[in-house]
Amino acid sequence: MRALGGPPETGCVTIEPAKLVLIDGNSIIYRAFFALPDLTNAAGQHTNAVYGFTQMLLKLLSEQQPTHIAVAFDAGKQTFRHALYAEYKGTRQQTPAELSEQFPLVREVLAAFGIPALEFAEFEADDILGTLSRMAEATGMQTLIVSGDKDLLQLVSDRVHVALTRRGITDMERFDPALVKARLGITPQQVVDLKGLMGDPSDNIPGVPGVGEKTAVKLLQSFPSLEAILAHLDHVPGAKLKAKLAEHAEAARLSKQLATIRRDLPIPIHWDDLAYAGYDPVRLMPVFHKLGFRSILERISREIGEVNEQAQDRETVAVSEAAREHVDVPFRRLTTHDALAAWMARRTGPVGILPDWRGSDYQTGKLMGMAVADRDEAVYVPFNGELSVQDLHALWSPALEKVVFDVKALAVLLERHGTSLVHDGSYFDVMLAGYLLNPSDGEVRLPDLLERVLRIRPPVTALGEEVDPADLARTAALLPRLREALAADLAAEALDDLFTRVELPLAFVLAKMEVLGFYVNADRLRELEAEFEQQLQALTEKIYALAGTEFNINSPKQLGEILFDKLGLPAQKKTKTGYSTSADVLEKLAPYHEIVQHILDYRQVGKLLSTYVQGLLKVIRPETGRVHTRFHQALTATGRLSSSEPNLQNIPIRLEEGRKLRRAFEPSYPDWVILSADYSQIELRILAHLSRDEALIDAFRQGMDIHTRTAADVFEVPPEEVTPWMRRQAKAVNFGIIYGISDYGLAQNLNIPRAQAAKFIQDYLAKFPGVAKYMKEIVEVARRQGYVTTLLHRRRYLPDIHSSNYNLRSFAERTAMNTPIQGSAADIIKLAMVEIDRALSETGWRARMLLQVHDELIFECPEAEADALASLVTDKMEHAIALDVPLKVEVHTGKTWYDAK
Structure with missing residues (x-):
């Protein structure tokens, strides 16, 4: 065995560099205890801290793949620091009994994982972490220390990083020297000097009375250390500050000594004792069954695949016993x-x-x-x-x-x-x-x-x-x-806030909307039915005339024979049953023959007639005269709401015929109006916020038309010289970037050569470097942690981000780029809905929320309330969340949904 301090033996060939992970056991357990709700197992033992610690450990093992690992604990209340200062940590409250009883359980978990738990009399966990990280650093090993204690930032170096817990237990921020300097304004080595000056109430370290963090940081930006400050008091600005430092110089020195982590402990273990090659699920299962952590058991099984037959038998027995217990x-x-x-x-x-x-x-x-x-x-x-x-x-x-x-x-x-x-x-x-x-x-x-x-x-x-x-x-x-x-x-x-602040209250809002429904004028739908049937008949006659014969327009086989065999149009694709006549094929053929556009129109009107007009007539409830759509809150991977029975979110509005459907949607009473509030370009605004691109941010802050601004930048012309063609291309790229569009996809959208589309994307990313950086970094985040998050911490897991299949991997990368944007837009409008509903309840107005369609909210209200409702809705939607750019909402009112545009 090797003594600590010698380099880890790697054999003849080094496959992966050694990586040491050190965990501050006390800190993480405390964090878990106060972050998670109280949990107990079948024996009545409190387990929330153990559960949170285990969640963190599993995530750490999966992401970091350490070659060596250890967890450090405080050995007791009395340490060498108490000999220096009897009141050290004297203000700490007694550890709750519900927490104390969980420390032995954590040790059982660590033993099952095969991870050493270290503690040494008269020293704290910090000193163990400091010593091990110094020894590892001397060998060239990379070390990651995991804690919730910022004091450990003093250990940060090029080879020692510290991951501090943020939200929940598993969300962490990794500090290297540059990030320490950026966040604290000082170097890692100066952290102890900072503590010496300002003290630390949590550890009852006195510091210099009246010197806070801001003053201490300012001093340390002028002087390299506490000793240098005290040695050059004549150069310290301000008579009062100078006097305080002189009066409390000894207290400052003592405080620095108390805050300094020891890195020279004689630790009697060897590198082999810290070596780690993974856990054995057979050893883990009985411990987690005892603790009642069945969701973690399932997670382990999902990560490692099928376990050995013996372990599966144990799991089956445990599940069967649990099932019998509850069924009885x-x-x-x-x-x-x-x-x-x-x-x-x-x-x-x-x-x-x-x-x-x-x-x-x-x-x-x-x-x-x-x-x-x-x-x-x-x-x-x-x-x-x-x-x-x-x-x-x-x-x-x-x-x-x-x-x-x-x-x-x-x-x-x-x-x-x-x-x-x-x-x-x-x-x-x-x-x-x-x-x-x-x-x-x-x-x-x-x-x-x-x-x-x-x-x-x-x-x-x-x-x-x-x-x-x-x-x-x-x-x-x-x-x-x-x-x-x-x-x-x-x-x-870290999903509890999203759950309690957005999703759970939103469910009650959606329930109100489903019960209320949206009034639909059936007579207007019947008028549209007759109108569309006439249009279909006229289109049919035109198509027959241009084809020179009658045929079944709805038959792809017969249509293909007419277009490609009889009329000689260039075939684009072939299927097993003949020529493809899909929409994308027909759109490319439209310039070749007049008949093609009529066929596209025929299909569009036919769908409007059967799916929407006749479909809506079938679902109007006779007792209410309304349609009561069903909102699906727990269905889409992005967090977007969807609706069905009927689906009111997919009513086509690009064509005037589709927009006419909205004329049938009316308010409940004659003297009421429909109010529509629509976020303007919310996804692009979120992109500006996430990417921090200066040009995008400036455009939105200036209230410019973002597509015109984009075209002006990319084509390098003044905004007033941007042509409609330029703006159209810029708009396609702006929205395409959100969805990780490829040069091929953009070429298809704009009907331009692929090389031209590739250059357009290249020019766009050159003009908006923040966007290019965001796209690259978010994919790296997805690769590193396996998921991406929205602004409100909604997660989207991307298991294919490491796939060897190019198509699967590319789709995962595009999803990584898009989800934080589209998902954040979904979160924001949900949050706005909750706030608007709460405000309406408080006002006592008669106004009611009817529908959500993507970035649009639909209301009905008495005409006399319209202006006040518009102000309230605008305020709540535009201030639902704070971004680096303003959110903009466009509000319209009218006697029908069609008029409210």
């Missing part, structure tokens, strides 16, 4: 008021709630009963006898924490049955939490969520179908436990 929760029906009241009176902890409804969807389904459960008992309340929905009023008390799956659906169901739910902080939606944690999985299903997180297959596999009440109630009993695991994951991934 006592169950009973509550059929009388007295029984229900008695049961509710005993509930103090979180309860799981699952509605029992029948029908094709929750908007129209019939509510049959309600399953309610905590960990002790599961009950079912039927609504076909003495009890009704109104008898559950105690369940909706803000004092009772409720765990649900799809709170929006529950709110819509209850509203239709006479009970209104209010966002009061007492609800936790496991569907939304599961979606934020795994946004690329598509629609979130409760059975899949329970199996993935708790490793339990619930008795109920679908909602909205006829189910056994006992099974439904016992499934509800799983929700509180599911909430604990998901809440911890949200906090660990």
Whole structure:
């Protein structure tokens, strides 16, 4: 074995450079304890700090791939620093018992990982980290220290970096010497001098009274050290400051000594003791089963692939036992008021709630009963006898924490049955939490969520179908436990703020909008139906005349024969069944023959007629005269809302015929108006903010037309000389850049040669270097951490970012560029919706939010409220978030949605 201080042996060939990871155990455990909600395992042990620490450790091992690793702990309360200053850390509060009991559990986790836990009497964890990092540095080894304590920044050098935790547990910022200087204004070596001057209340280090960080940094920018300052007091500006430094010089020296991390401990271990080759999942599984960390077990399995057969058998047994334990929760029906009241009176902890409804969807389904459960008992309340929905009023008390799956659906169901739910902080939606944690999985299903997180297959596999009440109630009993695991994951991934501030309150806003619906004038739709049918007939006759024969225009085979065989147009693509007549093919053929544009128009009008006009007529509810779209909040990987039944976000508006559809959408009352508020170029504004490109920022701050400004810069002409053709090309590039457009894609969009498109992109990136830098750096971020985030920390995982398949990898890179922009736009309008809804509730106005379509919000209100509503909506949307450029909202009103443009 090698003693510390000697170089690590690497054999004859060095494949990868050695990398040492050192973890400040006390700091990270404290951070996890106070960052995560309280968790307990089946034995009643508190586990939130252990959970957070483990989350951080797994992420660190995956990203850093260390060759050597150790975790350092404080050995006890008394250290050599107390001999220097008895009051050292004298103001520290006693460690909570709920935290103290978790330190041994963390050590069990580390032992299962095979990671050494180090502590030495009379020294702190910082001194161990300082000594090990110095010894590693002497061998040429790269070291990363992970902590939440800024004192460790004094150890930073070219070979020693420090990662400080920021939000949650797993979000960290890595400091090298340059970043220390940029953030603190001093060098890493001067951190101890800073502490000597300003002290540290958290460690009860006195410093110099009256000298704060700003003054201390200013002094250290003029003098290299505390000693140099005290030796040259005559050169210190300000008589008062000079007097303070002279009076408290000894306290400053002592403070610096207390803050200085020792780097010379005689550590009696060897490099081999710190060597790390990965963890054995068989050793980890029993520990995590004991702790109840089933979501981490699932995560480990996903990362390492299939584990050995023995480990899989253990997991199966553990899951089966857990499933039996929960399925056997006592169950009973509550059929009388007295029984229900008695049961509710005993509930103090979180309860799981699952509605029992029948029908094709929750908007129209019939509510049959309600399953309610905590960990002790599961009950079912039927609504076909003495009890009704109104008898559950105690369940909706803000004092009772409720765990649900799809709170929006529950709110819509209850509203239709006479009970209104209010966002009061007492609800936790496991569907939304599961979606934020795994946004690329598509629609979130409760059975899949329970199996993935708790490793339990619930008795109920679908909602909205006829189910056994006992099974439904016992499934509800799983929700509180599911909430604990998901809440911890949200906090660990820094998603808890997005969940509580945006997604959860938004669900209640969307529920209101779904219940309200949007009034549609069926007579106007029928007028459009007749108009479109006439247009189709006229187009059909023109197409037949130009073709010289009648044929089935809707048949690709017959259409291909007409275009390519009979009329001799150049074939673009061929399929197995003949010539391709797809839209992109026809658009390229349009200049060759008049018939092609008529065919494109025929298809467009036909789609408007069948999908939208006739489709909308089918979904207008007779009892309300309105369409009640269903908003999908937990579906898209970018965070964008989508809608269905009907989909009101995809009504085509590029053609006048499509825009006419909006004429059928009217306010509820004759003296009301429709108000539309639309973000102007929000994605480009977000791009300017993220890229910090000076030219883009300047253009938006000056209120210039961004496409004209782009064209002027790229073509190097004054803005007044920009032609419509130049602006069109600039617009295509501006929006194309957001989606990581290629030269091929731009050439297709603008119908120009690929070489010309490539030069245009090259010229654009040269004129906007901040954008070019952003595109490069965000892809590197994605490669490094496996995901990218929005401004509000929404995550998009990109598993294909390292794929050997070029197409998969390229798509992941384009997604990395786009998601922070498109996802941030989605977050911002969601946040605005929440704020607007809250403001409308406070004003007592009659105005109502009806619809969200991409970057546009639609309202209806009395005509007398229109101006005030416009001001309120503009203010909330433009100030939903602070960017380096102003957000701009355009507001219009009219008697129909078409007129509000």
